[in-house]
Amino acid sequence: MITRIMDVSQEPINMENIREAAEILKNGGLVAFPTETVYGLGGDATDKEASRKIYQAKGRPSDNPLIVHIAKFSQLEQITSDLPENAKLLADAFWPGPLTMVCNKNQVIPYETTGGLDTVAVRMPNNPVALALIEESGCMIAAPSANTSGRPSPTKAEHVYQDLSGKIEAILDGGAVDIGLESTIVDLTEDVVTILRPGFINMDMLKEVVGEVRIDPGIVYNDKGTTEGAKPKAPGMRYKHYAPKGDLTIISGQEDKVVSTINKMTKQAIQNGQKVGIIATSATRDRYEAGEVLVIGDRDDEGSIAHNLYDILRQFDELDVDVIFSESFATPKMGQAIMNRLLKAAGQKTIEVG
Ligand code: TXA
Numbered sequence: 001m002i003t004r005i006m007d008v009s010q011e012p013i014n015m016e017n018i019r020e021a022a023e024i025l026k027n028g029g030l031v032a033f034p035t036e037t038v039y040g041l042g043g044d045a046t047d048k049e050a051s052r053k054i055y056q057a058k059g060r061p062s063d064n065p066l067i068v069h070i071a072k073f074s075q076l077e078q079i080t081s082d083l084p085e086n087a088k089l090l091a092d093a094f095w096p097g098p099l100t101m102v103c104n105k106n107q108v109i110p111y112e113t114t115g116g117l118d119t120v121a122v123r124m125p126n127n128p129v130a131l132a133l134i135e136e137s138g139c140m141i142a143a144p145s146a147n148t149s150g151r152p153s154p155t156k157a158e159h160v161y162q163d164l165s166g167k168i169e170a171i172l173d174g175g176a177v178d179i180g181l182e183s184t185i186v187d188l189t190e191d192v193v194t195i196l197r198p199g200f201i202n203m204d205m206l207k208e209v210v211g212e213v214r215i216d217p218g219i220v221y222n223d224k225g226t227t228e229g230a231k232p233k234a235p236g237m238r239y240k241h242y243a244p245k246g247d248l249t250i251i252s253g254q255e256d257k258v259v260s261t262i263n264k265m266t267k268q269a270i271q272n273g274q275k276v277g278i279i280a281t282s283a284t285r286d287r288y289e290a291g292e293v294l295v296i297g298d299r300d301d302e303g304s305i306a307h308n309l310y311d312i313l314r315q316f317d318e319l320d321v322d323v324i325f326s327e328s329f330a331t332p333k334m335g336q337a338i339m340n341r342l343l344k345a346a347g348q349k350t351i352e353v354g
């Protein structure tokens with residue numbers, strides 16, 4: 001199969017391309033499309049066959065459920081049962097936007113889409129291309145991130161092409177995404193709203209709307225790098241996640257000490273014949289004395305760090321580095337989401353330098 005790339009990066013959106021992509025979806029095919037978080041790999045959420053194709057194209061285990069993307073709140077009511085009051089409150093506050101809600105499903109969405117679960121994850125993306133595609137196709141679109149399973153989520157159409165070229169019908173190229181990390185997932189099926197995956201919508205923002213919020217204990221790591229026993233409730237958070245080819249270690253602590261430690265470790269690694277990558281910020285870049293230094297962003301602009309993280313990890317794979325040293329980014333608002341992804345990529349390996 002030849003994967004077509006269709007440009008939708010200019011305003012006004014090229015509706016010809018949206019209509020062609022919508023036709024592919026209506027005929028049971030797959031189209032990758034931009035959202036405000038990461039690119040999604042879309043198929044008709046009500047079509048079992050389309051969901052099977054999505055798992056196959058990604059090489060994803062079929063017990064890891066897909067997120068259903070909608071364009072109207074009434075579509076959430078159409079596919080769920082016993083919708084809690086909190087769903088309405090959260091949708092009013094954050095939709096369209098980077099929040100996915102897990103609710104009890106009815107029979108409209110097949111088990112092939114929900115990985116066999118009786119619940120369904122739903123979100124209304126805040127991206128004009130994604131919304132136009134949902135509306136034009138008349139489909140609710142099942143879409144996981146559009147990467148090969150085990151690689152970082154794609155934040156540019158090129159990333160999708162690297163992973164899925166020849167395996168899907170088309171890619172709508174809307175340029176680089178905005179946020180760069182996957183949506184926050186909340187479970188609404190229990191009494192207390194529970195965060196299953198941290199994202200741009202953080203704990204404080206959720207608390208302002210629904211009061212009490214907790215975080216799934218299965219995704220909270222202690223300083224030994226393990227969780228307190230429980231398995232994560234979102235199946236996707238259980239899998240061994242993306243690990244870069246290079247062995248990644250996070251160095252955290254006071255900036256001067258972090259820089260000098262990374263410089264020391266880099267020198268040592270180079271002496272041992274290893275190729276070293278360093279994840280720096282615009283403020284520290286010039287203080288690193290050796291290695292391939294990539295700037296993730298500006299510490300005062302945490303959005304830039306989230307935006308560039310996955311692209312940087314892909315770049316280090318291409319540079320074929322043996323080891324990667326990264327600064328730590330426990331920033332005020334998105335820090336939990338950023339560190340959740342970075343720590344996973346590092347297999348929880350952190351060095352504290354005080
Ligand atoms: O930002 C995003 O959420 C992107 C864009 C494309 O919307 N999508 C995304 O999908 O990140 P994916 O498939 O890579 O991650 C979906 C996560 C997985 O961890 C999956 O296990 C979880 O959502 N999930 C889906 N349905 C669920 C359910 N019914 N209960 C619990 N977790 C669920």
Ligand code: MG
Nearest residue numbers: 144145153236
């Ligand atoms: Mg994913």
